[in-house]
Each structure stands twice: as structure tokens, then as C-alpha cells.
Amino acid sequence: xxxxxxxxxxxxxxxxxxxxxxxxxxxxxxxxxxxxxxxxxxxxxxxxxxxxxxxxxxxxxxxxxxxxxxxxxxxxxxxxxxxxxxxxxxxxxxxxxxxxxxxxxxxxxxxxxxxxxxxxxxxxxxxxxxxxxxxxxxxxxxxxxxxxxxxxxxxxxxxxxxxxxxxxxxxxxxxxxxxxxxxxxxxxxxxxxxxxxxxxxxxxxxxxxxxxxxxxxxxxxxxxxxxxxxxxxxxxxxxxxxxxxxxxxxxxxxxxxxxxxxxxxxxxxxxxxxxxxxxxxxxxxxxxxxxxxxxxxxxxxxxxxxxxxxxxxxxxxxxxxxxxxxxxxxxxxxxxxxxxxxxxxxxx
Numbered sequence: 051x052x053x054x055x056x057x058x059x060x061x062x063x064x065x066x067x068x069x070x071x072x073x074x075x076x077x078x079x080x081x082x083x084x085x086x087x088x089x090x091x092x093x094x095x096x097x098x099x100x101x102x103x104x105x106x107x108x109x110x111x112x113x114x115x116x117x118x119x120x121x122x123x124x125x126x127x128x129x130x131x132x133x134x135x136x137x138x139x140x141x142x143x144x145x146x147x148x149x150x151x152x153x154x155x156x157x158x159x160x161x162x163x164x165x166x167x168x169x170x171x172x173x174x175x176x177x178x179x180x181x182x183x184x185x186x187x188x189x190x191x192x193x194x195x196x197x198x199x200x201x202x203x204x205x206x207x208x209x210x211x212x213x214x215x216x217x218x219x220x221x222x223x224x225x226x227x228x229x230x231x232x233x234x235x236x237x238x239x240x241x242x243x244x245x246x247x248x249x250x251x252x253x254x255x256x257x258x259x260x261x262x263x264x265x266x267x268x269x270x271x272x273x274x275x276x277x278x279x280x281x282x283x284x285x286x287x288x289x290x291x292x293x294x295x296x297x298x299x300x301x302x303x304x305x306x307x308x309x310x311x312x313x314x315x316x317x318x319x320x321x322x323x324x325x326x327x328x329x330x331x332x333x334x335x336x337x338x339x340x341x342x343x344x345x346x347x348x349x350x351x352x353x354x355x356x357x358x359x360x361x362x363x364x365x366x367x368x369x370x371x372x373x374x375x376x377x378x379x380x381x382x383x384x385x386x387x388x389x390x391x392x393x394x395x396x397x398x
Contacts, residue, residue, distance in 0.1 A: 056075070056131060056132055056133035056134075056167070057072055057073065057074060057075075057130045057131065057132040057133070058072075058073055058075055058132055058133060058134045058135075058388055058391045058392060058395070059071070059072050059073075059127045059130065059132040059134070059135045059136070060135075060136045060138070060384045060387045060388050060391070061123070061124070061127060061135060061136070061137045061138070062137075062138050062139075062140055062384060063116075063120060063137075063138070063139050063140070063141075063143050063156070064140050064141040064143070064228075065097055065140075065141030065142045065143070065229065066094060066095065066096070066097050066141075067092055067093060067094040067095065068092070068093045068095070068119060068120060068123045069090065069091070069092050069093075069384070070090070070091045070092075070123065070126075070127050071088055071089070071090060071384040071385065071387075071388055072088070072089040072090075072091065072127070072130060072132075073087060073088050073089070073388050073392075074087065075133075075392055075395055078388070078389065078392050079392075082190070082191065082193075083191055083192060083193055083312045083313065084311070084312050085191060085311045085312070085313065085380060085381060085385075086311060088385060088388070091123070091126065091127075093119060093122070093123050095115070095116070095119045097116075097142065098111070098115075099142075102142065102146060104147075105145070105146055105147050106146055106147050106148050107142070107143070107146045107148055107152065109148070109151070109152075109155070112152060112155065113155065117155070117156070117159055120156065120159075120160075121159065121160070121163070124160050124163050125163055128163045128164065128165055128168065131165065131167070131168070132168055133167060133168065133169070133395065134168075134169055134170075134171075134391045134394060134395065135168060135169070135170040135171070136170075136171050136173070136387050136388075136390075136391055137156065137157075137160075137170060137171065137172045137173070138172075138173050138174070138175045138387070139152065139153055139156075139173075139174045139175065140175050140180065141229070144174045144175060144176075149174050150174065153172050153173075153174055156172065157172050175383070177230075177232055177244050177246045178232075178234070178241045178242055178244040179241075179383075180225065180227075180232065180383045181223060181225045181232045181234045181241050181244045181383075182234075182239065182241040182383075182386075183383035183384075183386030183387050183390070184223070184225040184232075184300040184301060184379070184381075184382055184383040184386060185223045185225075185234075185236070185241070185298060185300060185379075185386070186386040186389065186390070187300065187379065187381035187382055187383060187384075187385040187386035187389065188298055188300060188315070188377070188379035188381060189213055189216075190381070190385070190386065190389040191313060191379075191381045191385065191389075192313055192314060192315035192379075193314075193315060211296060211315060211317065211377065212315075215296075216236075216237075216238065217237070217238040219237070219293075219294075219295065219296070220235060220236070220237045220293055220294050221235075221236060221237070221294060221295075221296050221297065221298065222234070222235055222236075222294050222296070222297040222298070222371070222373065223236055223241075223297070223298045223299075223300065224297060224298070224299045224300070224363070224364055224367055225300045225301050225383070226250065226251060226299070226300070226301040226302065226360045226363055226364070227250050227251075227301055228250045228251060228252040229248070229250040229252060230246055230247060230248050230249065230250050231246075231247045231249050231250060231280075231363055232244050232245065232246050232247070233245045233247065233287065233367070235294070245287050247280070247283045247284075248283075249276060249279055249280050249283065249363070251355075251356045251359045251360060251363075254272055254273070254276060254355065254359045255352055255355040255356055255359065257272065258272070258338065258355055259348070259351065259352065259355065261338075263335070263338070263339065264334065264335050264338050265335050266331055266332060266334075266335065269331050269334055269335075269358075270331065273331075273359065273362045276359065276362065276363065276366075277362070277366050280363060280366055280367070281366070281370065284366075284367065284370050284371075294371075294373065295374060295375060296317060296373075296375050296376070296377065297364075297367075297368065297373045297375070297376045297377070298376070298377045298378075298379055299360070299364040299376060299377070299378055299379060300379040300381070300382065300383075301360065301379075301382050301383075302356070302357055302360045302361070302378055302379065302380050303353045303354075303356045303357040303360065303380060311380065313378070313379065313380050313381070315377060316377070317375040317376060317377045318375070318376060318377075318378075319374060319375060319376075320365075320368040320369070320373055320374060320375070320376060323361070323364070323365060323368065323376055324365055324369075326361065327358070327361040327362060327365050330354070330357065330358045330361060331358060334354065334355070334358055337350070337351055337354050338351060364376065
């Protein structure tokens, strides 16, 4: 159990950034349901798509432009003396035909930074794996026990879904990311039926952040554009939803350091969810205005924008498939992977 005194790290190479999630195993055990215990480090870079030809990434470009960024990030993570590291490729770097070769280059180049006592695993995540770990993050960071205070919150139903429910019943999972949304019908841990939709939250967030001011009319106009594209895709998906009672929505918003938040496994009805969405849209112009001269407020604005558009994508999907109940998951697949590493420490 000495390993519990070391950090665990998940490093992700995505289309335009490197993101690391850093956690203390002891805190993950003692403060299991508090998302503030996870530390995030991000490093953005400009990815030039013209370096992909016939779905193959130019290796010279990768070695000269991506590896240096990754090396700097990697050295920082290693300085924390982690006991376990999980490195994952997602986005363009997992979709190109030579993605496995990229992973081997990364593994070879990062060897020099590893210190004694650190173990690293490399993996290219598929869409179904991303969806799966997003869902497991929900189970890992929520409890079936809740206080009287939570019980009185007006938007939650009284029913709480334990882990057995998801093995006995077919459910729907919607995972929202920057560039895409995944819809999965699952039973237990079978996430093979995952539909990947090229609709995410980044373009909406980037557009509204750049504007000097916004009002609800602008917000609703941009959301309708998303809805139009979303419905085109949803109409092509053949999903039998008659026996599905519950939907879990993941990736609602990025983790903001210092924001103390504990999530619940309690569900809410879809019509209550729609009411919450309306409240968020009405509140957004005021938050946008207050963020202009405050850096932390801008960070919170980005999180709130993402939460709002995520709510909208979920709401549109609920309406399309007529789902009665929803559980919200503010954790994500990196947190799911971190808990997977934790289990390896506790039960090697």
C-alpha cells in the first residue's frame, strides 16, 4: 500500500492539446465523490491538418512539432514521481492509419524521462472505450447514498440507481466532447454499440467567448444550428429505445481546479432537465458580461458555456428518443482511467 503515497497520472494527446489529469490515490479513496481532487494541466498547440495525407500523418512533422511539446509536458508529469501513468492517443492521433506507429515513437522517445518506480502504459483509445471509461467515471465518483439535504433538492427524483441496475437493464449513455458526441446503448460493460456523432461543444464555446456581448437570442440561434445538424444524424441512428428507462449524460463540463463539487447518482426527469436548461440560457449573458476583465471568470465562463451546450445536446437527444429520466455525470473518461489505475494499485 506504500504506492498509495505516489501520484497517478493520465496523459492524453488529443487533436490540438495535451492534457494531464493528476491525482493522489489516497484522496481518491478518502474523497471519492469530490471532483476537486483532480488536478489538470493542459498544453495547447497548433495542429496543421495538411500534414495528414490519405489519412497518414507525416512523421517528420510529428517528430519536429508534436514530440517537443509532448516531451515538455511529460517531464513535468514525471517530476511528480507518479507510480502509474496511462498515456492515451485520441482525436486525429488515434484516427490516422499510422496511429500505432505514432504510439511506438512516443513510447521510444519518452523512455528517457521515466524514473525508477514509475510504470507507464500506452494505449490508443477507440470511441467505444472513451464512452466506456466516461461511464465508469460516473460509477466511480457517485454514491447511492445521499443526505437529506440532497433529497430535498427539487429537481432530483427519489430513485437512485445502483451498479446492479446497469447490468440488469439496458441503458443509454451520451458522452459529449469538444469535437464529437458518442451515443451508446449498453447493458453492463458492453459498449460495442457506440455511435460517434461529429458534433461537439468547442465551436459554440469559441464563438461566444469571442463576442463582446451576447443575449439569449444569439445563444438560441447558435444552439438551433447545433440542433439542426444533430437531428440529421440522430434520424440515421436506428435505436430501439422502448425498454430504456434511464440515460446517463457524461462530459458535461471541464473540471475547473478549485471548484468544490460532489456529484450525485440521483436522476431527474427530462422535463425538469429542460427547465434547468432554460435557466442556464437566461443566466449566460450576465456571466459572459462579468468575465471580460477577470481571468478566473473567463475560465468559469468557458465551463458554463460548455455546460449549457452540453445540456442542449442532451435535451435534444432526450426529446428525440423520448427518454423519461437522466443522470448527469460531470466526470470524464480521464477520471475513469485514473480510477482504473487506482484499482491496479489496490489490487495488483
